[in-house]
Amino acid sequence: xxxxxxxxxxxxxxxxxxxxxxxxxxxxxxxxxxxxxxxxxxxxxxxxxxxxxxxxxxxxxxxxxxxxxxxxxxxxxxxxxxxxxxxxxxxxxxxxxxxxxxxxxxxxxxxxxxxxxxxxxxxxxxxxxxxxxxxxxxxxxxxxxxxxxxxxxxxxxxxxxxxxxxxxxxxxxxxxxxxxxxxxxxxxxxxxxxxxxxxxxxxxxxxxxxxxxxxxxxxxxxxxxxxxxxxxxxxxxxxxxxxxxxxxxxxxxxxxxxxxxxxxxxxxxxxxxxxxxxxxxxxxxxxxxxxxxxxxxxxxxxxxxxxxxxxxxxxxxxxxxxxxxxxxxxxxxxxxxxxxxxxxxxxxxxxxxxxxxxxxxxxxxxxxxxxxxxxxxxxxxxxxxxxxxxxxxxxxxxxxxxxxxxxxxxxxxxxxxxxxxxxxxxxxxxxxxxxxxxxxxxxxxxxxxxxxxxxxxxxxxxxxxxxxxxxxxxxxxxxxxxxxxxxxxxxxxxxxxxxxxxxxxxxxxxxxxxxxxxx
Amino acid sequence: xxxxxxxxxxxxxxxxxxxxxxxxxxxxxxxxxxxxxxxxxxxxxxxxxxxxxxxxxxxxxxxxxxxxxxxxxxxxxxxxxxxxxxxxxxxxxxxxxxxxxxxxxxxxxxxxxxxxxxxxxxxxxxxxxxxxxxxxxxxxxxxxxxxxxxxxxxxxxxxxxxxxxxxxxxxxxxxxxxxxxxxxxxxxxxxxxxxxxxxxxxxxxxxxxxxxxxxxxxxxxxxxxxxxxxxxxxxxxxxxxxxxxxxxxxxxxxxxxxxxxxxxxxxxxxxxxxxxxxxxxxxxxxxxxxxxxxxxxxxxxxxxxxxxxx
Numbered sequence: 001x002x003x004x005x006x007x008x009x010x011x012x013x014x015x016x017x018x019x020x021x022x023x024x025x026x027x028x029x030x031x032x033x034x035x036x037x038x039x040x041x042x043x044x045x046x047x048x049x050x051x052x053x054x055x056x057x058x059x060x061x062x063x064x065x066x067x068x069x070x071x072x073x074x075x076x077x078x079x080x081x082x083x084x085x086x087x088x089x090x091x092x093x094x095x096x097x098x099x100x101x102x103x104x105x106x107x108x109x110x111x112x113x114x115x116x117x118x119x120x121x122x123x124x125x126x127x128x129x130x131x132x133x134x135x136x137x138x139x140x141x142x143x144x145x146x147x148x149x150x151x152x153x154x155x156x157x158x159x160x161x162x163x164x165x166x167x168x169x170x171x172x173x174x175x176x177x178x179x180x181x182x183x184x185x186x187x188x189x190x191x192x193x194x195x196x197x198x199x200x201x202x203x204x205x206x207x208x209x210x211x212x213x214x215x216x217x218x219x220x221x222x223x224x225x226x227x228x229x230x231x232x233x234x235x236x237x238x239x240x241x242x243x244x245x246x247x248x249x250x251x252x253x254x255x256x257x258x259x260x261x262x263x264x265x266x267x268x269x270x271x272x273x274x275x276x277x278x279x280x281x282x283x284x285x286x287x288x289x290x291x292x293x294x295x296x297x298x299x300x301x302x303x304x305x306x307x308x309x310x311x312x313x314x315x316x317x318x319x320x321x322x323x324x325x326x327x328x329x330x331x332x333x334x335x336x337x338x339x340x341x342x343x344x345x346x347x348x349x350x351x352x353x354x355x356x357x358x359x360x361x362x363x364x365x366x367x368x369x370x371x372x373x374x375x376x377x378x379x380x381x382x383x384x385x386x387x388x389x390x391x392x393x394x395x396x397x398x399x400x401x402x403x404x405x406x407x408x409x410x411x412x413x414x415x416x417x418x419x420x421x422x423x424x425x426x427x428x429x430x431x432x433x434x435x436x437x438x439x440x441x442x443x444x445x446x447x448x449x450x451x452x453x454x455x456x457x458x459x460x461x462x463x464x465x466x467x468x469x470x471x472x473x474x475x476x477x478x479x480x481x482x483x484x485x486x487x488x489x490x491x492x493x494x495x496x497x498x499x500x501x502x503x504x505x506x507x508x509x510x511x512x513x514x515x516x517x518x519x
Numbered sequence: 520x521x522x523x524x525x526x527x528x529x530x531x532x533x534x535x536x537x538x539x540x541x542x543x544x545x546x547x548x549x550x551x552x553x554x555x556x557x558x559x560x561x562x563x564x565x566x567x568x569x570x571x572x573x574x575x576x577x578x579x580x581x582x583x584x585x586x587x588x589x590x591x592x593x594x595x596x597x598x599x600x601x602x603x604x605x606x607x608x609x610x611x612x613x614x615x616x617x618x619x620x621x622x623x624x625x626x627x628x629x630x631x632x633x634x635x636x637x638x639x640x641x642x643x644x645x646x647x648x649x650x651x652x653x654x655x656x657x658x659x660x661x662x663x664x665x666x667x668x669x670x671x672x673x674x675x676x677x678x679x680x681x682x683x684x685x686x687x688x689x690x691x692x693x694x695x696x697x698x699x700x701x702x703x704x705x706x707x708x709x710x711x712x713x714x715x716x717x718x719x720x721x722x723x724x725x726x727x728x729x730x731x732x733x734x735x736x737x738x739x740x741x742x743x744x745x746x747x748x749x750x751x752x753x754x755x756x757x758x759x760x761x762x763x764x765x766x767x768x769x770x771x772x773x774x775x776x777x778x779x780x781x782x783x784x785x786x787x788x789x790x791x792x793x794x795x796x797x798x799x800x801x802x803x804x805x806x807x808x809x810x811x812x813x814x815x816x817x818x819x820x821x822x823x824x825x826x827x828x829x
Contacts, residue, residue: 061699081701097696099689101815110689111700115682141815 011073012037012165012196013058018067020053026220027053031067033215033222035165040187040197042207042228044240045217046438051200054217055167058198059091060084072164082113090158091167092151100143104136104153111157121160128159132186147297148179155186166190167198172206176296177466177499184210202240202439204233216240241439253474257287260339260427260458261308262321263484266328268307268314276300278307281484283477285427290449290459291487292473294466294498300482301431301462302345308429308460309342310335323426337368341425343416345432347409351416354405358397361404362386362419369423385422393418394444410437417445421452428452429460434468446472466495480504522652528772529656533664534730536761536768538563538722540667542746543753543760544674545718549595550750551678552711553691553820556598557613559719560743561620565590566723568624571734574636584663584724591720592713594620599712603705606824617743625736636732663725670718675757687711691818694825704825719743745796752803755816763803770795 013035020028028050035041045051056062058069060078069076071087078084084091098107105122112121122138129136134152142150151171158166168187172180187197187210199211207214208228216223216239224239238244266281278300285291295301306312307320310332314320317328323339330338342365344350352361363371363382371382386400393414397407404412414437420428433449434442449472453459462479463469469476470490477487478501485506488497500506542559549556556562569590574583598616601607639661647658678684687707690697694704726742727734745767753759774791777784807813 060701081699083701085701093699097693097699099692099696101692101819102685102689106685109682110685110697110702143815 010037011035012039012071013198014070015054015058016068016070018054018057018064018069020050020057020062020064028057028064029220031217031220031222033225035196035198037164037196038191038194039213040191040199040211042199042201042211042214043217044201044204044207044214044236046202046240049217049240050220051217052169053220055091055169055198055200058084059089059167085111085113085161085163088162088164089167090161090163090165091169092154092158092171093169098142098150098153101141103139103141104145105138107142107153108138108157108160112160124160125156129156132156132159132189133182134186148175151175151183159190163195165196165198167200169200170202171199172201172203176502177495178503180206204236204240207236208233218242237439243440254288254454254456256289257456257458258324259284259286259321260323261285261429261460264319264321266307266314266319268303268312270303271312276303276482278303279482281479283484283487285458285460287426287456287458288453289474290453290461290472292469292476293460293462293479293484294469294476294502295462295464295479296502297464299480301464301479303482304479305344305429305431305462309340309344336365336425339426341365341420341423341428343420343428343430343433345435347412347416348405352404352412355403357403358390358395358400358407358415359383359386361415362389362400365419366423385419388422389415389418392422393448394441410441413437414441414445417448421448424452424455425457427458427460429462431462432465433461433463434465435463442468466498470495478502478506526652526655528769528776529653530660531772532765532769533656533660534768535771536764536766537661537664537667538725538730538742539746539749539764539767540761541663541670541725542719542722542743543749543764544667544670544757545715545722546746547750547755547757547760548674548678548687548718549711549715550821551691551755551818552687552708553694553818553823553825554599554602554708554712554715555609555613555822556595556616556712556715557610557747558594558598558616558620558743559715559746560739560741561617561624562591562594562716562719563723563726563739563743563746564620564624565594566720567727567739568628568631568723568734569720570724571634571636571727572627572631574728575631575634580639580728583728584721587724587728588717588720591723592717595713595716595719596709598716599709602824603708603712606826609822609824621737621739628734628736631734632736634734636728638732639729661729663721663729666721671757671761678757688818691820694820694827698825698827704827708825719746722746741796745799748800749803752800752807754807754813755818756812759803759806763799766802767795767799770798 011034016032018028018031031054043051043054053062057064058078060080060083069078076087105118105125108125109116109118109121125136125138129152134156136149136152136156142153145153171183175183191197201207211228213225214228215225218240226236226239228236261284263281263283266278268278270277276299281304307314310330314328317326320328322335325338327335327338348354353364359382362385363377366382366385371378371385383400389395390397390400395415395418396411407415417433430449433445437445446468449459461469461473473490475487475489476493476498478485478498480502481504485501542563546556546559566587570583570587573586574580594616598612601612602609641659641661644658648654678688686702690702690704690707698704723739726738749760749763753763774794778788778791
């Protein structure tokens with residue numbers, strides 16, 4: 001190819017007027033962008049802005065309705081992912097495309113053309129992983145790997161094909177801060193070797209640190225290009241959401257009241273053979289504080305949530321005390337009567353029944369709040385309550401009679417948060433309060449949580465987003481490998497320390513999986 | 520004398536287990552791709568009548584087996600169109616297929632009810648067949664018995680040693696991931712389903728052409744259902760499918776032996792007849808209790824429709 005001799009000015013990928021329309025929504029409208037050789041190019045946008053759809057079209061998973069794609073100066077129509085890979089395009093997916101019951105080599109082999117010899121491939125994997133500082137053991141089964149390790153497998157799989165363009169879809173959402181730095185080193189090394197990188201993210205600080213150029217998407221359209229190093233996070237945020245970003249006010253700590261949640265040596269063996277066992281968890285949350293629990297996903301968060309909500313019971317009733325009552329043997333409904341509010345991580349299926357209307361979903365957890373009369377449903381009251389959730393939390397929907405699964409993820413999250421907050425629980429447990437919610441709505445939800453705390457509710461927030469926890473928590477603890485670190489006052493700790501703790505290293509006895517393998 | 524009884528029990532056990540092995544291994548492939556086809560009973564029935572009718576009309580055993588295979592494949596193709604292309608519910612469609620196959624085979628088979636086929640000579644392997652006790656059961660068998668062993672070997676190799684087998688397992692575990700790295704999920708599921716149907720057809724033809732060379736309405740007698748249960752209780756592992764099939768065959772033969780021996784026992788014959796089904800399921804449940812094995816071998820997407828986004 002003669003065009004490559006143009007050096008760094010040569011365009012590797014050029015998109016012009018890409019449009020993709022789904023039955024209910026325009027995912028991309030007239031999107032144009034170009035990526036140079038060796039460039040790390042950010043695609044920035046909120047959830048639902050159309051970033052993932054755009055990447056899927058480049059990688060051939062879906063096809064555009066209109067527009068043109070040029071690869072190294074030639075117009076191409078990418079038929080399928082195999083075609084994209086043969087051009088030299090590799091993609092690391094946000095939700096990994098790995099197969100849990102297969103081992104690493106088999107997973108890698110599935111993404112390669114032809115029929116590679118597995119033993120030889122294992123050696124290649126070790127070679128590539130050493131070269132880029134991405135240690136993986138080729139023979140291990142994927143289900144036994146941590147999320148960070150899984151991502152390395154995906155990256156190694158791409159690198160084995162010597163890609164000219166690597167697409168990374170929200171790669172850091174599952175990593176500890178230390179692992180993020182490692183990843184950035186790898187990506188910079190790749191870019192220096194001439195590989196172009198398309199980096200999809202909504203995290204502004206990361207884009208500033210890593211990327212040469214950024215293209216901003218909003219509602220499927222390009223709203224601007226910028227050089228991240230010349231912008232501030234605030235200016236990029238306003239490009240991204242179209243207005244100024246509100247900052248939650250964290251009032252001075254309010255006076256702490258009685259303990260609302262106490263965990264006393266809470267242990268539970270997971271029902272799932274590949275789950276995490278909870279071990280001797282000690283924790284106390286008091287009225288008027290927000291306690292944040294950080295951790296890399298898969299370290300026992302889910303098991304802890306099931307134990308707290310009552311979805312799974314524990315043997316020792318005293319190991320979970322809610323508002324002074326030993327509740328370890330109580331079912332979820334009795335815990336709610338006792339003052340517990342709960343926002344699960346999965347909105348559809350746990351937080352709401354997908355095909356039921358918002359009104360009916362409101363009734364599911366609010367039926368103790370005067371919605372029943374002699375066992376009969378007071379339909380006017382629940383409709384009114386559902387409308388209050390919708391209006392009070394800016395839920396965009398067709399009305400309270402629409403089904404839960406007709407709402408976007410972010411709007412449903414707002415509705416569920418609203419439902420729980422309006423019931424003013426004494427103790428609120430929230431998992432991933434702003435997962436998949438756009439930046440503006442996330443700020444709103446965080447503010448609501450802080451207001452609720454100011455009114456005296458005790459709040460436990462489990463989140464994988466450290467920035468979020470540092471924004472709203474009064475105290476912060478870390479869960480790693482089913483064990484809970486001591487909680488620290490926010491003022492006495494920092495992101496680096498919590499990052500180290502996320503590897504399980506708050507005392508010497510703990511295993512240190514993530515950092516050790518990286519060292 | 521005693522050793523000849525043992526030898527003939529062993530012989531009969533292997534023959535009785537053979538149709539189950541063929542059908543269950545076919546279903547195992549279909550299920551590994553994520554498709555649950557409960558229509559095995561119907562596909563076997565159609566295979567049985569097609570096999571019998573074609574053998575009878577042409578005088579050729581092998582055209583009969585081929586015909587049975589084609590009938591099973593056609594039935595499963597019908598199933599695949601409904602569940603894979605039209606996104607029908609797999610459980611309901613499979614049940615309907617079973618009812619359709621059993622009924623249709625009875626209808627087609629009406630004119631053949633009093634006919635019989637000539638008995639087919641076994642294939643003796645020289646020298647080996649003369650070994651005492653195990654010689655006859657292992658080396659003087661019908662061709663389809665040898666076929667079932669070859670099928671077992673081929674499927675183990677295919678699933679765990681070949682790339683297409685790896686792709687098949689991947690599709691069954693996560694169709695969306697397989698689609699996103701570029702495998703044609705629907706096409707692979709079609710092929711796996713049709714393979715399962717073809718094997719069910721051969722299994723049916725074995726019953727009506729080799730095992731009892733005649734046609735009787737309802738002669739499949741629940742073997743299709745047992746084959747499906749075998750696959751599940753064997754946690755989708757070919758070797759356990761084989762063990763389960765022979766266990767079923769063994770208990771079946773043993774209880775017939777007891778019933779026919781004229782021994783003075785006060786057990787109702789209905790109970791004895793149900794023993795093979797009970798014993799097989801109980802043993803397989805016991806050996807498959809380990810949750811880890813189940814999770815590592817079960818196709819996660821089994822029975823769930825998948826529609827790739829275009």
